[in-house]
Amino acid sequence: MIAFATSLILSLLGNLAVVLYSKRRKPGTPLSWGEAMAAATFAFLLFNLWYGVVPHQWITLADNEWNWRADRIFVGPGGIFEANRFQPLTISYAALRDLVVLLIYGVALGLHIFHWAQWQDRAKPKAEVVPTTTYGRPLARKS
Numbered sequence: 254m255i256a257f258a259t260s261l262i263l264s265l266l267g268n269l270a271v272v273l274y275s276k277r278r279k280p281g282t283p284l285s286w287g288e289a290m291a292a293a294t295f296a297f298l299l300f301n302l303w304y305g306v307v308p309h310q311w312i313t314l315a316d317n318e319w320n321w322r323a324d325r326i327f328v329g330p331g332g333i334f335e336a337n338r339f340q341p342l343t344i345s346y347a348a349l350r351d352l353v354v355l356l357i358y359g360v361a362l363g364l365h366i367f368h369w370a371q372w373q374d375r376a377k378p379k380a381e382v383v384p385t386t387t388y389g390r391p392l393a394r395k396s
Contacts, residue, residue: 321346
């Protein structure tokens, strides 16, 4: 549990560092060779954490400490997922474990796309808020 929590916290802190650094770095600033290598190493570290370490630690936690095996059937609270109760479908704990891994991959991909878009949109000017009347038209003069 500690290994999974630590890897997840480190991954989230790395993503927070990307957000904070993207707000600080001005667009168009020249990039030195050392900064490029540090950024590439950091990006590789985040990819490695999100797509390798975090899913592995989750699978290890679910298999070893919680005994989520393929022969254990998930019935849910109150037996709502019991076999042939509402649908002819049995869900094993191993399938549930793999769905959580799929969710981890989806969150990681979504965060990476968010970071890429945020980094590229740094140069865009902020939208000005124009005061409007109650009918939605812009004010011609200050009131």
